[in-house]
Amino acid sequence: MTDANGSIQTLRPARQLADLPSRFPGESAAYRRSRNELLAEEIELRRHIERVAEQRRALPPGGVVPEDYRFVGEAGPVTLSEMFGEHDTLVTYNWMFGPRRARPCPMCTSLLSAYDGEMPDILQRVAFAVIGRSPIDRLVAFGKERGWRHLRLYSSGGNTFNRDYAGEDPAGDDQPAFNVFTRGDGTVRHFWGAEMGPSTADPGQDPRGAPDVMPLWTVLDMTPGGRGSDWYPKLEYGAAPR
Template sequence: MEHLQYPNESEGYRIARNRLLEEEIKLRAQIEAVAARRRALPLGGEVPWDYVFERIGDNLMPQKVRMSELFGPHDTMILYSFMYGPERDSPCSGCTHLLDGIDGAARHLTQRAAFHVVAKSPIARLMALARERGWQHMSLLSTAGNCYDGDYFGDTTKLSKAMRLQHSVPVGKNWDETIFNVFKKRNGKIHHFWGSEMAFARPVPGQHHRAGDMADPLWNLLDMTPEGRGETWFPEVEY
C-alpha cells in the first residue's frame, strides 16, 4: 500500500504513522458497523404522551406545540436535552460548547430529520441565551410544565434506585441531564428509536462516561493533536 510522505519525515515516523493508519481504518469500519446496527434496531416503545412544549412562534410570541407537530415534513426527529434548567445561573458549559458546534450543522441536518434542543428553562430565557451565543439555526424548546425530561432521562427523576447509585445521584436530589433521543413516526404513532445511553451505563475502568462525542467537533479536533483533550481542561461558557 502506498502512503503519503510529508517533507523531512523520518523512516521511524512513517512506520509508526502507517501502523496508526491501519488502526484508524479499523476504527472507521467499527464505527460504520455500529451505525448499521443502530439503524437496524426495531422500533422502541410508543411515546406515552403527545408532550406539549413551548417555543417562540413566527409572531415572536411564546406558543404551545405538541410533540407530534415537531416532526415537520420528516418521520424522524432528534431531541437534545440541554442542561439549562431554571435553577442554573448559567448553562452547562459542556452542553453549550457542543451546541456552539452543532448550530452550524443544524441547517444541513434538518434536510434529513427534525432537530430540536429542549431545556427546562422558560422559553424567553432560552431565546435570550441563543441570541447571546449567536445561535441562528437551531430550534429551542422549553419543557417547562411537561414530563418529557423525566420520561426520557433529560433529568434524574425517574432513574431506578440502582441507577441512581451507579450514577451517584444522592437520595432526595435531582438534576437535569444531557442526552440525545431519536424518535420515529410510523402509522400515526410516535416511537422512541434510540438514546445516547452510554452516559448512564455501568462505568468502565479507565473510560470516561461521555456519550455524545461523535456529535462533538471540539473533542474530535483535539483528538488530532499531540496534546489531546488534556487531563483537566474543560470548555467554559465564556473566556
C-alpha cells in the same frame, strides 16, 4: 459488510490499504512505519463505526411514546408530534439549562454552538429540537447571546419529557441526552437514546458516548496533547489569541 443494496462486500485488509509511501516533508522511515500502523487502526475504527451504525439502523421498533408531550417554542405551544414538521425522524437534545441554573452547562453550550452551524444541513434530513426546562424566554435570550441562528429551542418546563427520556429528577440536576424518535402511520415511537454515562465509563476516562458527538473532542483527539484530563469548555474566556 453490506452495501446500500444489501450485497455482501469483501473488504481489503486495512493493513494493505494503509501501506503508504512517505508523504510529508522530512518524515523519517520510523515515523512512516508507525503512521501506517496507526492508519490501519484508523481504517478499522471507521469500519467499526459503520458496523455499529448499521446495527443501530436495524433496531426493532422502539416503544410508543406515552403521550404527545406539549412544549413551548419561540412561536408558542407545540407538541412532540408537531416538532417533526415534514420529516419522519426527530432528534432531540436535552440541554442542561433548567430553572435552578444561573447559566447553562458549558459543555452543552459548546456542543450546541457547533450544531447551530450544521443545522441548515441537518434539517434537510431530519428534524432537530433542543429541549430545556427553563422558560422559553430564558432559553431564547441565551441563544441570542451566543449568536445562535438555526437551533430550534423548546421549553419542557410543563411536562415530564426530560424525566422520561433523560432520567432527570424534576427537583434535581439536569441531564444531557440525545434521543431519536420516528413517526409513521400516525404513531410516534422512540427509536434510540444515548445510554452511555458514568456507569459505563472506563477507568480514568470522562464518561461519554460512542461515537463521540462533540466536534471539539474530535479535533483535540487529533493533536499530541489530546483532550487533556483537567480542561473543559467555558462560557467565557479571556481575550482571544491573535
